[in-house]
Amino acid sequence: MHKRIDNLTCTACISVNAVEALRFFDEGGTKNENYAEYFEMLLKAMKTKFPGKMLLFVQDNLWAHKSTLICRLMQDDYTRMLMTPANTPEFSPIENMFSFVKKRLKFLAYEDQKQVAMEVAKTMFKLEQKEIRGFWRRTLGNMLDFWSDK
Secondary structure: OOOOOOOOEEEEEEOOOOEEEEEEEOOOOOOHHHHHHHHHHHHHHHHHHOOOOOEEEEEOOOHHHHOHHHHHHOOOOOEEEEEOOOOOHHHOHHHHHHHHHHHHHOOOOOOOHHHHHHHHHHHHHOOOHHHHHHHHHHHHHHHHHHHHOO
């Protein structure tokens, strides 16, 4: 018998080389305050890890991703936001990664949210650089295909 696991929101950040950050929200993960708090922490960490480098954040059109709080955090010379069109997960390296991870974990049984989160994190942090770059290549290829057809 399978036990239903309540909704668990996972948000992540990947560079072209590695999974850089991962956070789980039990509930309300997409509320402006929760996401802005996470994004502010993430932005500081990425600026420390990649000083003087341009940071590009690819995000979908979820309202929390384009809130006034997020826009305020993005106001400097080294950060840019690329907002993908609604309902286009193929334009997101994160969505490519999540799809890959879900396929690896979908047949396993879990007792609770904590166990799900641990397995997702373990799987994501074990990803190799070539796999992560593949998510980016697939995303960029999908964008090129889409725009070349227009």
